[in-house]
Amino acid sequence: MDLTYTESEQAFREECRAWLEAHVPRTPLASHNTREGFAQHVAWEHELFDAGWAVVSWPKRFGGREATLIEWLIFEEEYYRAGAPARVTQNGIFLLGPTLFECGSEEQLERILRPMARADFLWAQAWSEPNSGSDLASVRSTARRVEGGWRLSGNKTWCSRGSFSDGIYGLFRTDPDSQRHRGLTYFMIHLDQPGITLRGVDDLDGEEAFAEVFLDDVFVPDADVIGEVNQGWRVAMATTSSERGLSLRSPGRFQATADRLLTLYAERGRPERLRDRVLQSWMDAEAYSLYTYQTVTRMREGGHIGADSSLNKIFWSEMDIATHETAMALLGESAWLAPDAPDATEGWLHDFLFSLAGPIYAGTNEIQRNIVAQRVLELPR
Amino acid sequence: MRAAFTEDQLTLAEAVRTALQAECNAEALRRAWTETHDFWPLLAEQGVLALSAPESLGGMGMGALDWVNVAVEAGKVALPAPLGEHLAIVELLAEAGHGELVEAMTTGEARVSAAFAGDAEKTYAVNHGRGEAVVVLGPAQATLVRQPVYTTQATADQSLQLASVDGDGESLDGDAARAFDRAVLANAAQLLGVAETILDLAVEYAKARRQFGKPIGSFQAVQHHLVDALLKRRFAAPVVHRAAHSLDTDDPRRSVHVSMAKIYAAEAAELACRKSLQVHGAIGYTFEYDLHLYMKRAWALSAAWGSVAWHRDRVAATVLGDSHG
DSSP states (O other): OBOSOOHHHHHHHHHHHHHHHHHSOSSOOOOTTSHHHHHHHHHHHHHHHHTTOTTTTSOGGGTOOOOOHHHHHHHHHHHHHTTOOOOTTHIIIIIIHHHHHHHOOHHHHHHHHHHHHTTSSOEEEOOBBTTBSSOGGGOOOEEEEETTEEEEEEEEEEEETGGGOSEEEEEEEOSTTOOTTTTEEEEEEETTSTTEEEEEEOOTTSSOOEEEEEEEEEEEEGGGEESSTTBHHHHHHHHHHHHHSTTTSOHHHHHHHHHHHHHHHHHTTOOGGGHHHHHHHHHHHHHHHHHHHHHHHHHHTTOOOTTHHHHHHHHHHHHHHHHHHHHHHHHGGGGGSOTTSTTOOSSHHHHHHHHTTTTTTTSOHHHHHHHIIIIISOOOO | OBOSOOHHHHHHHHHHHHHHHHHSSHHHHHHHHHSOOOOHHHHHHTTGGGTTSOGGGTSOOOOHHHHHHHHHHHHHTTOOSOHHHHHHHHHHHHHTTOHHHHHHHHHTSSOEEEEEOOSSSSOEEEOOSSOSEEEEEOSSOEEEEESOEEEEEEOTTSSOEEEEEESOOEEOOSOHHHHHHHHHHHHHHHHHHHHHHHHHHHHHHHHHOEETTEEGGGSHHHHHHHHHHHHHHHHHHHHHHHHHHHHHHTOTTHHHHHHHHHHHHHHHHHHHHHHHHHHHGGGGGSSSSTHHHHHHHHHHHHHTTSOHHHHHHHHHHHHTTTTTO
């Protein structure tokens, strides 16, 4: 066990830190869940990519720098420490990207990855349907075989920032006689195709964070199927384990939030009655980081994250809410001031509302607990 | 950065596990209630007592990362002996010039326990039955009480006795703070171990016990109890491991890391008790079933070497006190 950083890891950290200090926008960008803010975030992603920081762990030919998983964690720590903008490419680079690396063709990698990483083409996930949330295997949207491809029909929803994106990915039933997990295929769909209608849905914060997508006989070429036809469930599982596990929520994010909480606690005169809660958030962020370093070490030595990613997801999502609840308690009445009110405090309200989504998205925490019970504890169904 | 144990460290823990699980099962714990059941010779024979002593005194000179999983194994079987205390103090006694005593301790000939010098009026050491000495140890001081006057007192789990310690001590000239942190770490590691046993018992029970025509482990309400306990246990482990690393590397935040280890391990063990008892139902509340042997050890360990609240204060003093003024 060596929890110290090697010289090259340390040098990598310094390089990240120096670049971020010089380039992170001084004034925060508008929310990435608004059209105006989204555009600002896209411009930031271009800058990040052109300097080689957008996808540090990816191969060089796709714009990465072949960083190790440990270096990726270091990058994330520095990124959030620097207060850098939210990643509008995240549903591409952290979900679709890993799926393509796992199951995509060489042609797909060549065509899709660089524009995805540079935010030249923005991807949104389209897992849910109005009647398929936690029960993802019950999807009803269909794909019908035609010359050179498929015709897709149905209704997808909760597509994060779908209103501002260029494409979506999700599962469609390609075998009309199939049940549940069988007979599904993984498609990538361009949103500028005829037959697509998009309806924005505002989130708790009143921002257009979601879109509902209606597909009416939309053509998708064979080239945009990932993996084998009717094997979509297996392909999708490659993505969900990375979504829940490591890549979506790296420890650096929570450590940066915990540090901000400590600052807020000091600014508010260190109220004794909230001390233990502040301390718990700080310690939990440390514990999550230590846990992740062990997971990453195991993965580097050939292990898989597997169902452990569900434990991760439960931990960070519940920690994130507790941290933001504590911040709100520290702020008292002023916590509820609108962001543009004179006495409003930057960010906490927005982040608190967002933290509440954590136990819901990427598979509810109830589903995660079922997965852990069945696959880790091996309890009967 | 490599957040994993070495092969040698894992092999050592495995060997100790095999020996302890063979000799210290629930039946042996029950026997220890009524007759003198001495596990110390087994530990001596396994070389466990020599692990943390300096090589010059017949020890193996191992660090906290080497023995932390041995302490976890002791916790898993609820070993009724002050192994953690032993591992924590031999280095201090060696530093303070008690080489002869240390040599005798590594072979099991001499028995020295340790007691936490906290804010309470009395201090208690896990009794050896016939200990030659006790180290009274706090975060900043250590005294050696030779030929102590013991008042032996039974504890709720009956396999373990505590002794309140009286007698004049000599101040030990060594790094008491480090020894104290080692004692806390050993305590946390045992909590991690016993939490695992308590949870394992509940998982096995939930697979076997049937109600409404099905194993109760198939019900989500039961599953989620067990997952919550697993979650606490899983996230406590790396915190304990980091504390061992910080002891070996003399990290400037060593004491914070050690106190965090205690907090996480104790809370994991206590949650495991609550959830396991609930999942077992009435059978878990009986004296004939094994669960209480391990729960009572978990609660006793949690109370020893500073409570969660005590360690929370220590972390807060550093983390909320200095760097963010």
